[in-house]
Amino acid sequence: MGCSKREMLTEDHGESMSDALLFTTISIIGLPVDVHVRDGSVYSGIFHTASVDADFGVVLKKARMTKKGMFDTNVGTEVVIDTLVILANDLVQLVTKGVTLDGGNVTRSDEEAVTCEVENHIGSLMDAKQDNQSRNRSPVQMENGFAHGFPRSIAVNEHEGEKLPVKKTDRKDFAKIEADSASSINDRQPGDDKSKGKADNCRQKPEVVKRKINEKIQSLNSSHGNLVQVEVVEHGSTYMISNTSDNGLSCDNAASSVKLDDRCSERSKSADSASTISTQGVDLISESHNLLPKPVEISTPRGTGSTRNAKEFKLNPAAKIFSPSFIHPSSVTAAVPTSPNMVYVPNSSPSVSFTAIQPQVGFSSFVSRPPLPLKVAEYSNVSVGNCGSGSQLSQPIIGQLAHRTQPLRYTAHYTPDLSEPAYLQPSSPAVMVGRSGQLVYVHPVSHELIHGATTISPVSAHPMSNHVQFPKQQGGTVGQAIQVCVPPPVLSGEQQSYALQSHIQLLQPSFPTTRPFSAPVTNGFYGAKFS
């Protein structure tokens, strides 16, 4: 009779369960087991867990009595017990069939490694996620050549990005675990992010507000000058809402941001309900605060949420009324304002390419702004007014939210009907190649495409709807914007330029002839202006 070293090891643990028993117990989790109890009855169920203290009690899920014992019990023979706890005193033996103990059904992780991984991840989850994001972004950045323009946070991300591959190579198997643990870990992360992210939030929030305001102003004037900016504005508005509505969340932004990483899922959720969108907006805000790069990535989700909101915003009751007459009218109306484009984009956005584009857009907005001293000044001005203005804006927006929710539904319905997303995607990839400014234009292209597709017959109707909505939307936004942003005169100059652009764009949508090629040209043009 030989004693294995494992056996020897177990001796050291004293009263706790031996490693081998623990291993065996864990390895049969989720397997069907038969538990024989003292009176001879047998319960079959899915092994859920066991007490690892001195007494070995077990818990079965979906257990049924498969053999009646000598004694009457409170368990019927035909009843499926959701959770059956068998105490150690009653347990005689537990039989599991078809188990592979030697890691046959297990990938590569042993318990210790897992635990270590989890610990490490707790610390580094944020990094990892950021790394993921940074990876996704990094190529974009490279393409855009904006890397130099990005704030420090981006650089940090890049570093992290470098780290990640190493981790993954070391622990391929753990990737899943990490992902899973991420959810739980996220809760902790917020705390970490809070500490370092709070400061950023404080200053970044105003920036966001500023952006929003600026963008709104622009949107008021023309809102079309840059689709990107317009989008941003919309995003900003959504963010604002979220912030105001969820004041307490600012601290938790980090957590939310982490969640945002799973945009795809959230997007779908956002599509489902406006409330989810609002939450996204919050998350987005937080992300924007924490990391500039994040906002970029986030932008896609924003686009979905914000664009929808924008749709709701812009959708006038009248537009709704009109919509029934045309199959695609809703899309048209949405298309007219830049924001609607966003809406469509998000729908189509499921494709990776699109998401990447939107991030670029966000970057472009960022990039363009920092370089411009004028804009900075604007921001500063705005920031001064922002504290009050932000709140004001948020409230009106909130009021509109109710309206939005319904429109959102409309959008969702329409989008499936419309083949627009398909059109958008083709155009978008081309845009991707271009830069942020181009991206902005790209959206118009998509609109154009959409218009062409949707409006072929109802062309006349489109301009009508567009015009009508436009003034209304502008009016609404203007009212808000006026409250908030009156201060910055500098903006007006830029805004005007934007407005011109916007007009051009508007014209383009009205004319189905506009084509993707034109977009790149315009992009270059805008880019020059921005720069």
Place this chain on the structure above:
Amino acid sequence: MAMMDGGNNNLEELAVGCMLSIRTTLGDEFEGQVVTFDRPSNILVLQEGFKHGPRRNIRLLKTNYIKDFTFLGQSDDPLDPNNCFLDLTALQTREELAIRQAEADAERIGVGVTTEAQSIFDALSKTLPVRWDKTVIVVMNEVRVGSPYNSESVIGGTPAANDRVKKMLEFERKRLQIRGTIGQ
């Protein structure tokens, strides 16, 4: 081969890798190899069927209930401490899947119905969406088939659905009868 009378004292000397033939106080009798013996919980972990591929049966047996056992031989430690891997994620997913499957199976079993009714239900379920509403088989959420599960007991639903269920029911009943006669 050493024969030892049952007794907890002897069991404490059980070592990993022993091949044992065990009889329990409940009348079970089986052979297995000792994977481990956990003294605090007094549980003996045995594996059986290890000669045939990687899959084996695991028994966790309270030593209190060993009536007697026979020592059959000695072999290596069945667990390689360097090769004990657990994928917690896989385990979780496995459990979730198993529970979901169990729930789905549980819904398919009528409570308080005859085996004939259950077999009819199973037959119908192959082609139509069916569920139990107590002892009534609900087909396509509209047609109800109650005891005695004849074509006369088909109630509700659109005429087309009703007719279809009736035909299916008759057809399945015929098949069940044929199978029953063959079985006999």
